[in-house]
Amino acid sequence: xxxxxxxxxxxxxxxxxxxxxxxxxxxxxxxxxxxxxxxxxxxxxxxxxxxxxxxxxxxxxxxxxxxxxxxxxxxxxxxxxxxxxxxxxxxxxxxxxxxxxxxxxxxxxxxxxxxxxxxxxxxxxxxxxxxxxxxxxxxxxxxxxxxxx
Numbered sequence: 001x002x003x004x005x006x007x008x009x010x011x012x013x014x015x016x017x018x019x020x021x022x023x024x025x026x027x028x029x030x031x032x033x034x035x036x037x038x039x040x041x042x043x044x045x046x047x048x049x050x051x052x053x054x055x056x057x058x059x060x061x062x063x064x065x066x067x068x069x070x071x072x073x074x075x076x077x078x079x080x081x082x083x084x085x086x087x088x089x090x091x092x093x094x095x096x097x098x099x100x101x102x103x104x105x106x107x108x109x110x111x112x113x114x115x116x117x118x119x120x121x122x123x124x125x126x127x128x129x130x131x132x133x134x135x136x137x138x139x140x141x142x143x144x145x146x147x148x149x
Contacts, residue, residue: 005125006043006044006045006125006126006127006128006131007037007038007042007044007123007124007125008045008047008123008134009027009044009047010027010047010123010124011025011046011048012048012049012050012053012059013050013052013056014052014056016046016063016064019046019064019089020064020091023069023088023090024086025038025046025068025086025087025089026086026087027122027123029084030082030083030084030085031084031085034122035086036073037123038071038087039071040068040070041067041068042067042068042071043065043066043067043068043131044066044068044089045062045131045134045138046062046065047063047099047119048062048063049116049119060098061098061099062096062099062134062137062138063096065091065092065094065134065135065140066089066090067092067143067144068087069088069089070088071087072087072088073086073087074086074087092140093140094135094138094140095139096138097134097137097138099115106126106130106134108124108126131144
């Protein structure tokens with residue numbers, strides 16, 4: 001297997017719940033490019049700035065975590081004018097974790113004052129140490145240490 005990468009996707013909690021239930025992830029409103037970066041075995045954690053998109057109640061928590069199953073991209077038709085791209089993910093049981101206690105220790109957050117800017121593009125490749133810190137806060141770091149799932 002190639003080098004394992006670690007990612008954060010930015011998705012509202014209500015959309016995360018659909019993805020976890022269906023075992024998939026779609027990013028940036030279903031665009032193809034973000035999911036094309038994901039490979040089999042990559043770790044992915046989801047950060048939810050809000051409960052619902054676009055104007056839901058603020059949440060600011062990591063809400064799901066898992067491993068990319070195959071990396072095969074597929075498209076689904078949710079409506080005639082919305083056909084998002086997806087990749088299957090094996091999600092793990094975990095608890096949601098607020099971002100506030102983690103801000104100081106996460107290396108991808110360059111400005112600790114304006115930390116939200118780190119999430120503005122909807123997908124972030126992160127260092128393994130950052131991913132593991134988030135996984136630990138979510139109560140499920142062990143599956144990501146050592147050999148990939």
